[in-house]
Structure formats: structure tokens, C-alpha cells
Amino acid sequence: MINREIIRIKIVQLTYAYYQNGNKNIDSAEKELFFSLSKAYDLYNYLLSLIVELTHESRRHLEVAQAKAKREGTEAPSQKFAYNKFAMQLEENKMLNEFMETQKKSWNSEPEFIKKLFVQITESQIYQEYLTSEDDSYDADRELWRKIYRTLIQNNETLDSILEEQSLYWNDDKEIVDTFVIKTIKRFEEKNKSKQELLPEYDSEEDRDYARKLFRATIMNADEYQRFMGEASRNWDFNRLAYMDVVIMQIAIAEIMTFPSIPISVTINEFVEIAKLYSTPRSSGYINGMLDAIARHLIQTGRLMKSIDEPKKKY
Template identity: 60%
Template sequence: MINRVLIRLKIVQIIYAYYQNGGKNLDTAEKELFFSLSKAYDLYNYLLLLMVEVTKYANKRLDAAKNKLVPTKEDLSPNMKFVENRFIAQLEINKQLNAFASSQKKTWENEGDFIKNLCEQIMQSDIYKEYMASETSSYEEDRELWRKLYKKIIFNNTALDEVLEDQSLYWNDDKEIVDTFVLKTIKRFNPENGEKQELLPEFKDEEDQDFARRLFRRSILNADYYRHLISENSKNWDLSRVAVMDVIIMQIALAEILSFPNIPVNVSLNEYVEIAKLYSTPKSGGFINGTLDGIVNQLKKENKLTKN
């Protein structure tokens, strides 16, 4: 699940913190990097549990309506389509998800108000109303309902962002990327797999773990060389006057460009320009792109840049 986009973001965050704390312990900072990445995987599982919790709440609402002093005909014979959603039923018994909930002790039980409001928001949506009114019923329709609901209501949800921020500072910048993995997971679910449906693994393979470790260490261990290149190519700029975050982003970009021959230069450049837009000044993207482009051209002329 953890992809290189997320790895790059985390490395920028951790290296910035490393320098802010005096740059004393590389091993401790590396452990913090992998802990931070593991928290992103926790968020992935936690967001999957959210869909189950909303459905449970909806079911409790129906039970409460039946037990009213004077229940209506609709209360006594409600439309059960939403609470009997087959995709959610499969997700609820998923072995990997339940193992996560059990080992991490993570539930939504303490977020009752948020779950209530989210459920009401869902039930007021046209997506929900069209689904409930449809005369057809299939697993595919049940799964598609939650893909649409997630994309429309959960993907950009300020109230949810606040709940997650209160629970973990690590999740502040992760949700937008993790959301894409939740949507990918919904799409992959197959009723034939039952409780054994595989969720996305924390790392796709050992190569990505190695990428994270090597990029992190080389960014710091070769910092003097990278900063020398930056200083030489920052026309009319004293390096001490360049924003600290800009220097760190370029430092990591150069570590990637010089350490990973299989990654095209333009891919690395584009990734770090995008990161600059998130974490630095409005003008940083253009400045970083121009500076790195100059360094790459210099390295090519000096035959110091090898790409497959």
C-alpha cells in the first residue's frame, strides 16, 4: 500500500525534523521514518473500519425505531438494503481487518457524534436515495455504492480530518493518499474471496522498503555534496538565504536522482516540485525545478549521472 509518493513525503518530513532537532542521531530518525510509514498503514485499516461502523450505526437506528412507543408501519418494516449491504458484510468479517482492530485496539466507538453525523449525511445524499430506490440488487451494486459514497462524502470531509488529527499527528498529511488506497481496495473486493479477501499489504515488496531506507540515508550522509551542487547552481542566491525546506527538498531530490538509475530524472523532478508546492513557499516549485534542472545538466556534462 505504501507507495513511493508517500515515502518521499515522509522522508521530507522526517529529515526536516532531523535537522530541526540538531541532526544528532541518524538511526533514531530512520526508526521514526518507518514508524511514521506504519501509521499511514494504520490509517488505511482505520478508514476501512469506518464504513463498517457507519453501517452498524444505521442498523441501530432501525432497531431503535422499531422500539418506539408508537412505531410507524415504515419503522416496523424498514428498507434493509443499506444495512444488509453485501460488500460491508464481507468487509466486516475480513480476517486481516479484524486482526488489525484486535492488535491495535482501534475502533470508532468513542466517535459516536461523528459517526451519527456522517451516517445522516450519507442518508441525505442522492447516491444513497438512488440506491435505496433501485429495484435491482447485486453485490456489484452494493460495492459500487460504497465506492461512490467514499469518493463523494468521505474523501474530502473536514469533520473527519479533525477527528483523525485529534487521534494522531502522523495522519495530518496522509489521508489524501491513503484515500486512494481505500478506493482501490473497495474496487478489488470479490465476493468469492469471503473473509479471506486480501487487503493491500503495508509494502508492495522489499524494494520499496529498501528505496525508503537508501533514499533517507543518502540524503543525509551525502548532504555536503548535494548542498555544494545546490549552492553552485543557485544563481544570485546565497544558500543561507534559501528557504530551509527548499534546500532539504532539493537535497533529497538529488539523492534520488544520483542513487536510483532506474528512476527517470523527469519523474524525480516532478515529484519534488509537487512536494515543494505542499510544504514550501508559492515560488518554491519554480525555483527548485530550475535549480535541479541546472544541476542535472551539469552532472550530465561531467558524466556523473547514470540512468538506465
């Protein structure tokens, strides 16, 4: 699940913190990096468990409604949502249950939020259409939760506030993690039952090594990389730049120099996008031009054995 987009963002955050922190211990900083990455995986599981908790809430409401219908002799309420086939499969998922058993956090601490979100779901057109539909298939049940997640959970300010209060590490993670939750919902298959695999923390050991190498190269070769910046721009003035710009370019150069298989244009584009999120409004255009100039200078001087493609302008 933890992909290179998340890794790059975390390294920008941790490198910036490393220089702002008076105690510059690279081993401690590296441990903090991997702890921060692990928290993103925690969030992934926590958000999946939200679907389970909302299902439990629906059953509580169902029990009350059933008792009322029996008492008043009215039609029994629908059980369709409370026993949604996809939600029941997720509820029984071995990987999710094993993970959540190790966690101190649960949605039991947020009863008011769960109640409010459940009401929002039941009042939505998506829910009403689902209840009235004659399609009782597993695919329809799974699609319902994909729609609910995208419309009522993915962009939910109350949820964002709750997550921010629960962990400072989750401030910048949710937008990316949401995409993995939706991907997971779409990947579920009824035949896999409780053994359906969730996304692993890392797709491969290669990504973990990438994080370690990129972070260490950034810190240990800082003077050299900043010299490259100076050579590419004789008018270079660190005092006129946002410090975050320097950090972002330093990490980008580390990736360009350390990973031969990653095209230069990919690296530039990825860090230009990060600059849009973390630096000044003008930074992305400046960083795009500077990294392109630095890469060309390193190739011309024989210090970089890569070819350069024209980077796509995204600023």
C-alpha cells in the first residue's frame, strides 16, 4: 500500500524536520520516517474498519425498528443494508481483524460521529436507491459501499478533524489513503470470503529500501547536492528561497542521482507536485526549471549517466 508517492511526501516532511531539529541524528530520523510510514498503513485499516462500525450501527437501528414493528403490527423493516454482503465479508476479514486486535484505537470512542454519519447515509439518495432496487447481488452490495465511501467519507470534514485529533501523522495521509481504501473495495470478491487479502503494508521490500536509500542519500550528500544547485544557477541565493524549496530540490537530486531506473522527468514531475502542496505558490514553476537545469548540467559534466526527457509542465 505504501507507494512511492507516500514515501516521497514523508521524506520531504522528515527531512525538513531533521534540519529544523537541533538534534541531527540520522538513525533516529530514519526510525521516525518508518514509524510515520507505518501510521499511514494504520489509517488504511482504520478507515476500512469504519465500514464495519457503520454496519454495526445499522444493526442497532434495525433491532429497534424490528421491535417497534412487532409491537405495532406493522411491516418489518428491510435488513438489506444491515446485512450487506460486502460489509459482512469485510467484518469477517481475517487480515483486518488481526490488525485491529493489535490497535488501541477503535470507533467505539466516536459514537456521536458514527450515529451522525449513519443518518447521513440513510438520508442519501444512494441509500434510498439501494433499498428499492431489486438487485440483491454481491456486486450491488459492494458498489453501494464504494459509492458511500466516495460521497460521504472521502471528503468529510468532521472525519478529517477526528483523524487529526487522533494522530498528527494522519494530517496529510488521508487523501492518498482514501484511494487505497476505494481500490480495496473494488478488489473484493465474494468467493474469497474471510480470506480476501487486503493491501500489504509494502508492495515489496524494494519500496522499503527505496525509502531508506533516498532519505540517507538526501542527508548524507546534502553539501554536494546544494553545490549542484549553485553550479546550475550562478545567481543562486539561498536567502531568497523558501527553505522548503531547497529541501524539495535536495531530495529530488538525491533520487535522480541514486536511482538509475527512475526517469528524470518522473522525478521532476513528482517533486513539482509536492511543491504545490508544501511550498509557495510560485515554487512549483521555479523548482521545475531548476531541476531540469541541474539535471542537464550534471549530464553535460559527466556526473550523471542518464538521458533526460522533457518534463511535463504541471505548474
